[in-house]
Amino acid sequence: MADYARTRQKQHDSPRLQAVPFLPAAGAPLVELLSDAHRRQLTRLATVRIVPARTVIYRADCPAVSVFIIGEGTVKSIRDLPSGRRRIVAFLFAHDLFGLAKAGRYVNTVQTITAARIYALDLHMLTKLFKRDGELQFQFLCKAVHALREAQHHNIIVGRRDAIGRVAMLLHLLLKQDGATGRGYTELQIPMTRSDIANYLGLSLEAVVRACRRLELQGIVAFPDRHRATIIDRRRFEALASNV
Amino acid sequence: MADYARTRQKQHDSPRLQAVPFLPAAGAPLVELLSDAHRRQLTRLATVRIVPARTVIYRADCPAVSVFIIGEGTVKSIRDLPSGRRRIVAFLFAHDLFGLAKAGRYVNTVQTITAARIYALDLHMLTKLFKRDGELQFQFLCKAVHALREAQHHNIIVGRRDAIGRVAMLLHLLLKQDGATGRGYTELQIPMTRSDIANYLGLSLEAVVRACRRLELQGIVAFPDRHRATIIDRRRFEALASNV
DNA sequence: CGTCGTATTGAGGAGGCTCAACTAAGGTGG
DNA sequence: CCACCTTAGTTGAGCCTCCTCAATACGACG
Numbered sequence: 001m002a003d004y005a006r007t008r009q010k011q012h013d014s015p016r017l018q019a020v021p022f023l024p025a026a027g028a029p030l031v032e033l034l035s036d037a038h039r040r041q042l043t044r045l046a047t048v049r050i051v052p053a054r055t056v057i058y059r060a061d062c063p064a065v066s067v068f069i070i071g072e073g074t075v076k077s078i079r080d081l082p083s084g085r086r087r088i089v090a091f092l093f094a095h096d097l098f099g100l101a102k103a104g105r106y107v108n109t110v111q112t113i114t115a116a117r118i119y120a121l122d123l124h125m126l127t128k129l130f131k132r133d134g135e136l137q138f139q140f141l142c143k144a145v146h147a148l149r150e151a152q153h154h155n156i157i158v159g160r161r162d163a164i165g166r167v168a169m170l171l172h173l174l175l176k177q178d179g180a181t182g183r184g185y186t187e188l189q190i191p192m193t194r195s196d197i198a199n200y201l202g203l204s205l206e207a208v209v210r211a212c213r214r215l216e217l218q219g220i221v222a223f224p225d226r227h228r229a230t231i232i233d234r235r236r237f238e239a240l241a242s243n244v
Numbered sequence: 245m246a247d248y249a250r251t252r253q254k255q256h257d258s259p260r261l262q263a264v265p266f267l268p269a270a271g272a273p274l275v276e277l278l279s280d281a282h283r284r285q286l287t288r289l290a291t292v293r294i295v296p297a298r299t300v301i302y303r304a305d306c307p308a309v310s311v312f313i314i315g316e317g318t319v320k321s322i323r324d325l326p327s328g329r330r331r332i333v334a335f336l337f338a339h340d341l342f343g344l345a346k347a348g349r350y351v352n353t354v355q356t357i358t359a360a361r362i363y364a365l366d367l368h369m370l371t372k373l374f375k376r377d378g379e380l381q382f383q384f385l386c387k388a389v390h391a392l393r394e395a396q397h398h399n400i401i402v403g404r405r406d407a408i409g410r411v412a413m414l415l416h417l418l419l420k421q422d423g424a425t426g427r428g429y430t431e432l433q434i435p436m437t438r439s440d441i442a443n444y445l446g447l448s449l450e451a452v453v454r455a456c457r458r459l460e461l462q463g464i465v466a467f468p469d470r471h472r473a474t475i476i477d478r479r480r481f482e483a484l485a486s487n488v
Numbered sequence: 489c490g491t492c493g494t495a496t497t498g499a500g501g502a503g504g505c506t507c508a509a510c511t512a513a514g515g516t517g518g
Numbered sequence: 519c520c521a522c523c524t525t526a527g528t529t530g531a532g533c534c535t536c537c538t539c540a541a542t543a544c545g546a547c548g
Binding site: 160193194195205207209210213226 | 493494495496497504516
Binding site: 020141147 | 385
């Protein structure tokens with residue numbers, strides 16, 4: 001019992017990376033990529049930042065000095081467009097990786113949605129470590145490929161024409177993130193605003209609101225407040241979220 | 245001169261990987277990631293496949309045994325949806341990488357658009373090599389991250405509401421791939437069908453056709469035949485393709 | 489208790505999708 | 519070499535959904 005608690009504590013205090021790896025893992029689809037030794041190693045070269053909601057971690061086009069791993073919290077990766085509009089390229093959660101630069105500069109702007117604990121890893125030290133430790137680098141490669149698959153899935157979502165289906169798919173995403181099932185119903189947190197959701201799904205704010213409304217009227221999902229949802233009819237919800 | 249020809253020949257016969265790396269490279273944004281030594285090494289464990297157009301390289305959910313690098317040609321990565329529709333997740337060109345598996349299985353179906361020369365790298369041998377050669381693995385990490393950025397850019401494209409802008413962005417993509425400028429006009433090849441373009445852009449086939457028509461009527465782009473385009477008014481074209 | 493950012497609801501209009509008919513091109517067999 | 523067939527592309531008409539604009543409600547915070 002004491003051992004268990006200590007392990008939890010350790011995990012809490014050092015970076016983790018989760019992904020579905022290349023090769024099949026026994027049972028669980030999503031696994032922890034980093035070994036205890038790797039976590040200790042990364043902890044040594046990491047700076048921990050505890051930041052409130054709405055904090056900008058970095059801006060697009062700024063010189064990249066660190067790569068980041070989320071310990072806790074939700075952040076958004078934003079691309080500002082020449083027209084003044086902005087698109088949310090990805091929502092990122094605990095054990096996700098971000099800050100992978102292009103030609104020495106960040107490509108997106110990243111901002112926290114909730115309060116967050118973020119590990120900043122010095123880019124130069126990390127790449128040096130990669131050259132020495134192929135095993136560690138391989139885990140980052142797995143995570144990058146995982147992120148690529150997520151981006152492709154995002155493409156599928158945005159490719160849908162119906163607003164209600166897109167919103168359902170976003171809720172499905174959040175469900176995978178933290179789904180708490182109790183008494184047959186499944187409850188989930190919606191950390192981001194409706195406006196964020198619209199920017200992520202390629203919809204207008206109003207379209208998102210109306211889609212939520214319809215989900216509620218049809219008895220599929222309930223929204224007790226703006227940042228929570230309850231899946232009422234799981235079967236119809238899955239049908240909406242998976243059938244494209 | 246002879247030396248130059250020999251180098252060309254060697255490059256022609258061994259796999260290459262192109263991307264914008266993390267760190268800034270002098271001048272060129274897109275660089276060759278693999279050294280001569282790495283190319284020789286990969287050639288040793290590669291099987292070269294010369295395949296005609298419309299060849300399926302692998303199907304989704306099949307056990308993954310190889311990772312692939314395109315030597316020459318264009319291929320498409322397809323996701324089949326439960327509804328029977330299909331979305332093209334990515335177009336891939338020479339020096340691109342594909343076949344990165346998820347839990348031991350391929351996630352998309354990949355099919356050639358043109359005749360192609362493809363290098364198949366045994367997955368197990370490659371991962372073993374990665375553990376030994378951190379430098380080589382780092383180049384694959386760069387390429388994976390590059391692919392992630394491309395996928396995010398695809399998201400931006402699909403997020404646009406107007407058909408004409410989306411088509412312009414696709415042409416811009418093809419332009420980067422092989423743009424031949426002569427006499428002020430820029431000509432480019434369109435290897436894929438209109439239907440492929442529609443599936444990639446999240447439009448209907450008809451919408452793509454009409455967008456091409458309007459580009460032509462407005463004097464921005466000419467389509468001498470279905471697989472070629474000429475940029476007539478570069479300024480307005482860029483405005484369409486970049487301004488979202 | 490006012491104020492600002494976020495959310496909600498309504499009315500009107502534009503753009504893309506669907507359906508349908510038709511044309512063009514490429515490939516095959518006689 | 520040509521007729522035929524199949525696939526890809528083109529064009530038109532009508533419907534449907536989502537976007538835009540505008541007005542209002544909510545909720546957190548000072």
